[in-house]
Amino acid sequence: MTAYHDTEWGVAAHDDVELFERLALESFQAGLSWSTILRKRDAFRSAFRGFDPAVVASFGPLERERLMGDAGIVRNRAKIEATIGNAARFLELVGAFGSFDAYLATVVPAPPLRRPANSTAADIPASTPAAEALSSDLRRRGFRFVGPTIVYAFMQSVGLVDDHLPGCFRYAGSPDS
Numbered sequence: 001m002t003a004y005h006d007t008e009w010g011v012a013a014h015d016d017v018e019l020f021e022r023l024a025l026e027s028f029q030a031g032l033s034w035s036t037i038l039r040k041r042d043a044f045r046s047a048f049r050g051f052d053p054a055v056v057a058s059f060g061p062l063e064r065e066r067l068m069g070d071a072g073i074v075r076n077r078a079k080i081e082a083t084i085g086n087a088a089r090f091l092e093l094v095g096a097f098g099s100f101d102a103y104l105a106t107v108v109p110a111p112p113l114r115r116p117a118n119s120t121a122a123d124i125p126a127s128t129p130a131a132e133a134l135s136s137d138l139r140r141r142g143f144r145f146v147g148p149t150i151v152y153a154f155m156q157s158v159g160l161v162d163d164h165l166p167g168c169f170r171y172a173g174s175p176d177s
Helices: 002-007 016-029 034-039 041-047 053-057 061-068 077-097 100-107 129-140 148-157
Strands: none
Touching (some): 016 041, 016 100, 053 077
16 A cells, blocks of 8 residues: 555556556445555456556457456456446547546646645545546446546546645655655
């Protein structure tokens, strides 16, 4: 968890494959602990062929059954089906906006530079109006397993929201954060 926080969480991500992976993993995390997903991350990457959305969108019945039989990942049929369907929707957005990152820029406002100096973990919400708007837009476009809490966790993960707290080395707003 520390390595993930120190090197990835809250760091701006712009690559479409990385964005798709993070969205998919956040969807798989629903109802589970993030540490469970991180432990299985390499297996997820292998099972979902590197999270290339074009590859995942092409998964047919054989790939779906392969995923259901893969003990290295979370074998939840609804989440697997959602990830495959979301890959196709993701590609539609890439086609319409040039990249998923460009799409996100049209829906999610720029985050404030940092939380107030007296912030604590209790001040970090489970969702925000921006997450609710993004969630609503994604669902309208046919995405599944993208409720506001999942979407907010995704936004935190890829740096669309900066929820680092005072005392964290990333809180200072350095170029690395």
